[in-house]
Amino acid sequence: MRKLRPSGRLRALSGLLAAGALIAGLTGTTAHATESTLRTAPAEIGIQFNPDGDAGQCGGTTGQQWSSNPDFTRPIRIDTDNRSGGCQLAFGIYDPDDTLAGLSLSYRFQASPGGDAGQCGNPGTYQMPIQRFRTFGPSVRIDTDNRAGWCNLAFTVSGRSDVVLDVQFYADGDGGQCVNALPAGQYQSAFAGAPVTVGIDADGRSGGCQLLLRLRRV
Template identity: 60%
Template sequence: MSGLRMTGRLRSLALVLAAGAFMVAGLSSTAAYATEAAPLSVEPQLGIQFNPDGDAGQCGGTTGDQWATSPNWTQAIRFDTDDRAGGCQLAFGVNDPDGTLAGSSISYQLTRSAGGVGQCGDNLGVNTVPILPIPVFGAPVRVDTDSQPGWCNLTFTVTGRIVLDIQLYADGDAGQCSDASPVTHYAFAGTPVTVKIDTDNRAGGCQFLLRLRHF
């Protein structure tokens, strides 16, 4: 009788162990599946394209194409257009591989101030910043201020779940830029931001940086 009871107990223990092993295996496979099904998202990137179309000394800092991953700042570009030939071609883009910014938008517009005839180039309409899963830039505007009267206004308009942080500050004569020292302006839905570019033959130029954030 004692042998039968022992055999029964061993069978019960084996069943309990088997059930436990099945549960652990089930949890392990579930955890592994959850890890594979929820990969980390890729943050969008804000791009600036900045190139001279005349005297290269008028367009400084980081020229060419650059991309900054949200929420990092872009590298500074530098406006120093004056009476030398040419100006600076400027465009923007957003690379959004995961569609994080779906339903949001950014636009930019370069306009002449009152009396600013001959400054700022010809593309004075509203330009859409492409928000695409590949790096693409919008239409370029031409920053070309000199010693003529007036200046260029650069305006950013945002909709949706985006905040665009903007800095444009002087590294010489403070009258050439919106700010004498780094001050951050915030463009968000319903609140556009306009900055002033008035570089000419005065000392120094304007440092310009952007940062893209979303919520």
């Protein structure tokens, strides 16, 4: 019995179909590879918060924490008073894929005008390091009590117009201890040309001040 052999036209059509399937497969693979290449890890903002005396003055999340948009960091709670020691506070930015190139973000810590500077340890202006590994800038020390004045903590963004630092700062007791605070859940945004300053005046009055941060692109 003779075997049926495909005609030249049929062989050509089969070849075209096979080539089309191969191209489609390669295109899908390329698209997947391109999508994977374009997917970048989000930058994270970090807070380091530790007591150096009576730990009851430094509540909420102590140690190190990191968070990326759309989440805020977990609250840190500042409730310093006449108890021994204070709270050490520092910030940093983790940017593994260099998505924040050109950004500068700083924090300034100083006593209020006429205030007792001894309440605000290691005053100055410091850069939040923006690195491919998790690290923090210099620590400032909060040791407010019944002495005059308070400590101002200012956040400044520069170098990029598409990056914003959201600052939640609210009182959970006597509101006079938390200068420039808003109700819980509301926030101020620091962006290029518009810094945000909060004042920490915790003392023997009831409650303390809670601080949360979020870094986001706009």
